[in-house]
Amino acid sequence: MAISVEEALNLIYTLALPTQTEIVPIENAIHRVLCETITATYSLPSFDNSAMDGYAVRSEDAGKTLLQSCTIFAGDGAEIRMVEDQCIRIMTGAKIPQGCEAIVPIEEVSVNKDQVTFPAVIKPSQHIRLKGEDIQAGMVLLERGVMLHAHHISLLASQGITHVKLYRRPRVALFSSGNELKMHYETLGANQLYNTNTPTFTARTEELGCDVIFTGTAEDTLESIQEHIRRSLNADLIITSGGVSVGDADFTKEAFTSLGFENAFESVDIKPGKPTTFGRIGDTVILNLPGNPLAAALCFELFGQSTILALSGRSDKYLSTITTRIGEAFKMKKGRRSLIPGWFNGENFTPSPKFGPGMVLPLSRANAFMMVDEKVEGFEAGASVKIIPTRWCMSSETQNSLITL
Ligand SMILES: Nc1nc2c(c(=O)[nH]1)N[C@H]1C(S)=C(S)[C@@H](COP(=O)(O)OP(=O)(O)OC[C@H]3O[C@@H](n4cnc5c(N)ncnc54)[C@H](O)[C@@H]3O)O[C@H]1N2
Ligand code: MOO
Numbered sequence: 001m002a003i004s005v006e007e008a009l010n011l012i013y014t015l016a017l018p019t020q021t022e023i024v025p026i027e028n029a030i031h032r033v034l035c036e037t038i039t040a041t042y043s044l045p046s047f048d049n050s051a052m053d054g055y056a057v058r059s060e061d062a063g064k065t066l067l068q069s070c071t072i073f074a075g076d077g078a079e080i081r082m083v084e085d086q087c088i089r090i091m092t093g094a095k096i097p098q099g100c101e102a103i104v105p106i107e108e109v110s111v112n113k114d115q116v117t118f119p120a121v122i123k124p125s126q127h128i129r130l131k132g133e134d135i136q137a138g139m140v141l142l143e144r145g146v147m148l149h150a151h152h153i154s155l156l157a158s159q160g161i162t163h164v165k166l167y168r169r170p171r172v173a174l175f176s177s178g179n180e181l182k183m184h185y186e187t188l189g190a191n192q193l194y195n196t197n198t199p200t201f202t203a204r205t206e207e208l209g210c211d212v213i214f215t216g217t218a219e220d221t222l223e224s225i226q227e228h229i230r231r232s233l234n235a236d237l238i239i240t241s242g243g244v245s246v247g248d249a250d251f252t253k254e255a256f257t258s259l260g261f262e263n264a265f266e267s268v269d270i271k272p273g274k275p276t277t278f279g280r281i282g283d284t285v286i287l288n289l290p291g292n293p294l295a296a297a298l299c300f301e302l303f304g305q306s307t308i309l310a311l312s313g314r315s316d317k318y319l320s321t322i323t324t325r326i327g328e329a330f331k332m333k334k335g336r337r338s339l340i341p342g343w344f345n346g347e348n349f350t351p352s353p354k355f356g357p358g359m360v361l362p363l364s365r366a367n368a369f370m371m372v373d374e375k376v377e378g379f380e381a382g383a384s385v386k387i388i389p390t391r392w393c394m395s396s397e398t399q400n401s402l403i404t405l
Pocket of ligand 2: 272273275358
């Protein structure tokens with residue numbers, strides 16, 4: 001019996017859990033997932049400092065002409081105090097001297113040798129960056145489960161952190177099965193075709209931050225598929241394509257079952273991709289996708305990507321959607337939850353002109369897909385739809401409904 005997409009995703013979230021951790025220098029931590037909470041040791045700024053190249057004064061010095069006593073540069077270590085009827089030249093980033101109440105930028109004064117004349121109005125605290133106005137010591141900067149982007153690395157560097165504890169990248173083993181398949185670097189025989197699914201999964205799995213192990217193409221025999229499974233069992237996740245239907249050469253299920261496969265689901269109420277199968281052998285989770293390239297690639301986006309986000313330890317492991325409008329009226333058959341690729345141009349979404357499950361072209365010309373409820377028979381132009389991007393990652397810390405009703 002086919003289960004719903006929601007049930008399938010929940011089974012994935014139950015079985016796909018992050019495993020090991022490692023300590024990594026922050027230079028190598030980009031796009032990796034943090035496995036600790038980072039709190040601030042230092043306030044930022046860590047001392048009051050000048051936001052301008054200018055002069056340190058007191059508010060009462062407005063309109064006066066004062067003697068310049070000295071200059072303070074960024075990084076100077078001396079503790080300096082203001083003296084009455086004198087000003088101090090100060091550079092951006094230098095520590096504010098004791099007794100200073102404002103900074104007047106160089107452009108706003110007139111200088112005659114060592115005498116400096118100030119404007120008639122000086123606002124208290126102007127151009128002073130206060131200690132802790134950006135970050136306060138003790139505040140939480142990053143939570144466990146965050147995927148580190150460049151501006152998170154800024155936070156780590158700002159605190160003098162050299163190494164962080166990260167989840168290990170998921171190890172993903174990939175293989176396809178089919179006597180008709182050849183790799184793109186092999187010679188095609190009569191009525192054969194190039195394996196497009198494994199290269200697609202390799203590229204997408206790497207994009208999602210995994211280490212990929214490609215074990216080759218299995219033949220359509222029980223023994224060959226078993227051999228590929230055995231070679232893959234040290235991975236966190238095995239993704240296969242092909243051989244999950246009911247044909248005379250479809251041995252994927254039998255091969256996995258013979259090696260102890262515990263099945264979570266083997267049929268999903270979705271088009272394309274109904275025979276999608278998920279489960280585990282020991283600690284290795286397994287996703288068997290159908291052979292048809294568009295079915296395999298779309299179900300990878302939905303089920304494979306969800307599995308990888310969960311295995312990566314991300315707190316934002318749930319796929320999320322963009323709500324937009326459909327560009328033109330669109331008719332479809334009701335009865336099964338459908339995945340429809342298309343192009344989102346920032347304003348509206350246009351379904352691909354053709355999207356047969358065996359096709360390769362549609363996803364190369366798409367940047368998103370929509371998952372349409374089984375009751376829907378079509379949309380009027382301008383109707384609201386939810387799309388799931390394929391070329392940039394929209395995910396969320398809460399599990400949202402992905403369906404367009
Ligand atoms: N009697 C039935 N026949 C089929 C059913 C069904 O319910 N009853 N379902 C159809 C659907 S839907 C799908 S999807 C496929 C799933 O089949 P398999 O997962 O067993 O895949 P294969 O038979 O191995 O291949 C299907 C198709 O895809 C091509 N293929 C396979 N692997 C690759 C690859 N790595 N790269 C490129 N193309 C690949 C293969 O040559 C076939 O054309 O079953 C339907 N039949
Ligand atoms: O379910 Mo198949 O996956 O339509 O192509």
